[in-house]
Amino acid sequence: MRGLLEARDLDAALVTHQVNVRYLTGFTGSNGALLLTVAGSAMLATDGRYTDQATQQCRDVPAITTRALAGDLLAKAGNVGRLGVETHAMTVDAHTALAANLAAEASTTVALASLGRAVEQLREVKDPTEVDAVARACAISTEALEQLLAGPLVGRGERELARDLEWRMFALGAEAVAFDTIVAGGPHSAVPHHEPTDRALAPGDLLKIDFGARVDGYHADCTRTCVLGEPADWQREIHAAVRDAQRAGVDAMVTGAPVAQPDAAARQVLDEAGWLDRFTTGIGHGVGLQIHEDPFVGPRHLGRLGERSTITMEPGVYLPGRGGVRIEDTVVVGPAAPRVLTDTTRELLVVG
């Protein structure tokens, strides 16, 4: 963090995006602000609801209790000079209030600047504890899916199946679901982000399930598509195309590779199979304390993959009115090959 402040010519950073406060301090309350100086000092501010919690969770960061988080942090810090704030997450009104507050303090001359996505940049590369949390969330997710797919499935509604899967994740130790579970049967599987309905699953349906558990604040993200009964040729064909594209994308997730490379690798396979024009969503994203976080994978994204980044790869083929296939894994970038954390079969499962 100190290096990032220096690179931005900042004397201090005011971190107010809650997930970034949590990342840097361990504090999980819903209202906190953190002041870091380039000299290495740190101070957390929160309100009276969280005084005890802040003390317990952040033993190495002094915490103050106040209603005026940013104002009191800055008052205590004195003249911090050039201060970076999280303009990508701070509202205009909060920024205006902070500037007015600073202007009213005649004794200090703080200049507001943008910290940019500095903390998000740090969060891209996970430490081993973080990788372990994502891995546990992924293991719970795939175990719950395998239980669910053991069936029976025919005749059950999408919503009920989503609740069943979530219930299994909780029973296996999830603290929450990572996001609203997608269960999409038959023609609904062609809708990339379908919201589950009471439509009952029928023989011949593709069944697409996009889901994940959350453990210690860290998310899993996994999608599998199976078929109820004997697959039709078109179902086999699009599934094989997506499976091969997904594998190519995953294989490209090695340390130091350009972020755009896994995208290009997967798209090339879809293109050669003739299905690229039926792929309409994003192909991958970082996953950690947020379900979608940096780095986002795509043709226009710059930078290189850092070792121990946890990222999804999720190509798909969507045929409106008929059905669709998506296969998605959460992987950890590694030097020779990535490690797949959502480790359950990617072959076309025939279920019932």
Place this chain on the structure above:
Amino acid sequence: MRGLLEARDLDAALVTHQVNVRYLTGFTGSNGALLLTVAGSAMLATDGRYTDQATQQCRDVPAITTRALAGDLLAKAGNVGRLGVETHAMTVDAHTALAANLAAEASTTVALASLGRAVEQLREVKDPTEVDAVARACAISTEALEQLLAGPLVGRGERELARDLEWRMFALGAEAVAFDTIVAGGPHSAVPHHEPTDRALAPGDLLKIDFGARVDGYHADCTRTCVLGEPADWQREIHAAVRDAQRAGVDAMVTGAPVAQPDAAARQVLDEAGWLDRFTTGIGHGVGLQIHEDPFVGPRHLGRLGERSTITMEPGVYLPGRGGVRIEDTVVVGPAAPRVLTDTTRELLVVG
């Protein structure tokens, strides 16, 4: 909305806070912007993922598909003059980008101003369809609670009970839970916003449950506190104090009353009972498309209660290390008396 624009001397409003876009148009996607002019025209912008959905959900508002939502809306609208934006919800970076975009368009002279919480102000008073959705969410919530409290309860963990209650709400028709369910047993009940653990419920425990269902986007919010086995005198005493305070607060929720009045009424009862210093949280808030929304009830809050506002009343007494009681209802403000939507007993239930 037109009146609110006129009162702010605005020629148009750019609504970008998603819940406000939903309120005004019915569009439930995660990325939309709405431009409204004081002359009465409206246009929605969203991205390619939501083209069909926007057309279906917003039949009376023309929609355009673009990646540059605000920019393209304004380009189509031409010179709108003084434009109000939602500075309380818009990030600094989004505001800066919008201003730069406008400055680059030599043909228009749009002046940015703040719309303030104009849409939140409209949302305070619900129309009958909205009240009905909140009422259905509340009915599901209380029915699920009654099922859960039928027991057995002793020996079960807080987390497992929370999942059980949520499962029952889904089975009764909830589309989601309104917020993370709080189940707090024994000393944990003294923590206002306790996160459920695996601690097993034991005889003699107070059991505090704060929970709700979501239906058609609208939230329910309800808290009840019961006791496992014969209540101790101190448990009866704090429960009675909270029950009486809560009733006084609810009774004060009549059309046209100052927003601060229910707060004063409830606090007076707690004060007379000698427990006011053990009440440490907010006492009530609006509930609707968001679980916490305007109006917030408290001593320093201005304004008057509007008919058909849906608001919570939730005093409590918290004794650290021993236990706590909170009782919370969601009510609809009415002319002579409010209607309580979370209609299940507020007496001290003895459960097991």
